[in-house]
Amino acid sequence: MDKSVNNMATALFGGTFNPIHFGHLTIASELADLLQVDKIQLIPCAFPPHRGQPQASAEQRLAMLELAINRQPKLTANPIELHRDAPSYSIDTVTLLREQIGDQQPLFFCIGLDSLVTLPSWHRWQELLDYCHIVLASRPGTKLPAAGPLIDWIAENNCEDLSIMQQQPAGSVYFCNLSMLDISSTDIRDKLAKGQDIDFLTPTKVVEYIQQHHLYE
Numbered sequence: 001m002d003k004s005v006n007n008m009a010t011a012l013f014g015g016t017f018n019p020i021h022f023g024h025l026t027i028a029s030e031l032a033d034l035l036q037v038d039k040i041q042l043i044p045c046a047f048p049p050h051r052g053q054p055q056a057s058a059e060q061r062l063a064m065l066e067l068a069i070n071r072q073p074k075l076t077a078n079p080i081e082l083h084r085d086a087p088s089y090s091i092d093t094v095t096l097l098r099e100q101i102g103d104q105q106p107l108f109f110c111i112g113l114d115s116l117v118t119l120p121s122w123h124r125w126q127e128l129l130d131y132c133h134i135v136l137a138s139r140p141g142t143k144l145p146a147a148g149p150l151i152d153w154i155a156e157n158n159c160e161d162l163s164i165m166q167q168q169p170a171g172s173v174y175f176c177n178l179s180m181l182d183i184s185s186t187d188i189r190d191k192l193a194k195g196q197d198i199d200f201l202t203p204t205k206v207v208e209y210i211q212q213h214h215l216y217e
């Protein structure tokens with residue numbers, strides 16, 4: 001594939017990152033390789049529409065994200081959702097990104113399978129493919145429902161050839177199987193609440209930040 005074309009693509013990976021962990025970092029780095037982009041943008045959700053406000057503020061979650069990606073050349077943080085009032089809808093984020101990059105450039109919005117399962121409850125979810133492709137990464141312990149609007153939508157929009165998607169700005173859904181690390185932010189918060197250590201679940205700088213700010217105690 002012509003690398004000059006690939007370099008024009010933009011890739012996003014959104015999450016609450018409460019806190020960021022090695023599962024996020026591994027999957028994001030592998031997605032950057034798969035999509036052949038120089039960098040993948042990690043976008044912390046400021047005001048998650050589908051859950052209560054996280055214990056760590058959006059600024060703290062962004063700070064941990066920046067500490068975590070410090071030495072990772074393929075990852076960058078984009079605080080775009082921190083600049084908007086609540087709630088942080090993905091459709092608003094991809095609309096804004098599309099305005100910034102123009103009509104032609106492929107825009108890949110990457111999410112894990114557990115997020116995909118909730119997609120039909122997202123604000124204007126069926127419009128997302130007007131602005132971006134959706135790349136789905138498998139996640140341990142998550143399965144798709146057997147039938148329903150989500151399955152119909154996947155059948156209608158699924159594409160198995162990434163090189164075709166690289167030539168189009170938006171409109172397709174692509175499934176990929178990447179490293180499956182069985183780590184979650186919930187698990188990290190639970191461990192911290194019980195006073196257990198989280199040393200091998202997230203980078204040391206994040207562990208230190210959590211300790212300094214007495215998060216998740």
Ligand code: ATP
Binds near residue numbers: 017018110113137186
């Ligand atoms: P929580 O436990 O609080 O729900 P989380 O660990 O699922 O958090 P999020 O910030 O909600 O993390 O996830 C952001 C994105 O990263 C989602 O699309 C999610 O599917 C994906 N993701 C999180 N952890 C992993 C993992 N271990 N492997 C693959 N994808 C992951």
